[in-house]
Amino acid sequence: MPRRALSEAEREQVRRRILDAAQQLFEADGIKAVSMRAIGARIGLAASALYAYFPAKLDLIHALWHGALVELEGRFRHLSAGESDPVQAVVSMGAAYAEFALEQPVRFRLLFLTSAEKIDGTFIASDQYRTAYFLLRDRVAEAIAQGRLVVTDADLAAQVLWSAIHGVLALAITHTTFPFHPPRLLVETMMRTMLRGLMRTDGDGDR
Numbered sequence: 208m209p210r211r212a213l214s215e216a217e218r219e220q221v222r223r224r225i226l227d228a229a230q231q232l233f234e235a236d237g238i239k240a241v242s243m244r245a246i247g248a249r250i251g252l253a254a255s256a257l258y259a260y261f262p263a264k265l266d267l268i269h270a271l272w273h274g275a276l277v278e279l280e281g282r283f284r285h286l287s288a289g290e291s292d293p294v295q296a297v298v299s300m301g302a303a304y305a306e307f308a309l310e311q312p313v314r315f316r317l318l319f320l321t322s323a324e325k326i327d328g329t330f331i332a333s334d335q336y337r338t339a340y341f342l343l344r345d346r347v348a349e350a351i352a353q354g355r356l357v358v359t360d361a362d363l364a365a366q367v368l369w370s371a372i373h374g375v376l377a378l379a380i381t382h383t384t385f386p387f388h389p390p391r392l393l394v395e396t397m398m399r400t401m402l403r404g405l406m407r408t409d410g411d412g413d414r
Contacts, residue, residue, distance in 0.1 A: 222260045224250050226274070229267055234313045238321070241267060275314040276339070279307050283342045293349035294406075298398060300343050301372050305394040308376040320377060343369065357407045364405055371401050 213221070228249040232240040241264065243254040261267040282303045290296040308315040347368070348361035358364040375397050379390040387393065 218260070221252075225252075225257055225260055225267070226270055229271060230274075233271055233317075234311075237313065238268060238317070241271075243267075271314075272317055275311070275318050278314075279304070279318070280339045280342070282307060283339050287342055287346055293346040293353065294355060294402070296346045297343065297350065297368065298402070300346070301368065301394065301398045304369075304372055305376060305391060308380060309390055312380045315376070315380065319373065320381070340365065340369065355407055356405050358405055367405070368398070368401055371397050 225246055228246045229241050232242075232245055232249070243257045243261075243264065246252075246267075247254040247257055261270070283300050286299040286303055287296050290299055308319075344361050344365040347356070347365040350356050351359055351361055351364070356364055358367075372394055375393045376390065378385075379387055379393065
């Protein structure tokens with residue numbers, strides 16, 4: 208007697224189980240630990256059965272990458288929507304970026320510290336990858352429009368802020384034996400310092 212075909216809801220449940228198992232393996236030991244055989248053993252399915260949901264390991268890594276990106280975007284979107292002051296929104300997004308990196312360093316590495324050649328450059332370079340950045344840039348542009356920043360190029364100001372915070376986090380995550388101050392303190396100090404340099408004061412002209 209042939210097996211009953213799974214409903215869409217049942218297929219989605221299996222797909223979720225596969226992704227959850229892949230995420231656990233990934234967080235424990237990185238990309239190299241994510242294999243169809245290891246995932247199948249974890250959830251009680253033959254490795255061959257997983258290919259009906261993810262035809263290749265790259266598809267699975269792409270799904271993990273997408274999930275991490277969606278979570279980061281969601282944090283940014285929620286904070287931005289709830290904050291009317293664009294400068295404070297930028298501060299909050301910087302803190303959220305830091306929290307994401309420190310709470311989930313393996314996922315942060317996948318998004319921002321793993322070279323495209325090790326995964327696949329096609330989705331790393333997609334516009335979707337830039338959405339979180341656009342959310343930051345839009346609030347920076349709003350602050351510029353209000354005359355609150357001395358820099359009038361929104362991309363320049365947003366990229367300076369992002370680069371500064373990212374540099375702190377990359378060092379803290381990759382050089383764990385160095386006696387850095389607490390990462391959150393470093394990020395907070397960096398954000399205050401950068402904004403102090405970008406904020407307009409009496410007598411400032413455009414730089």
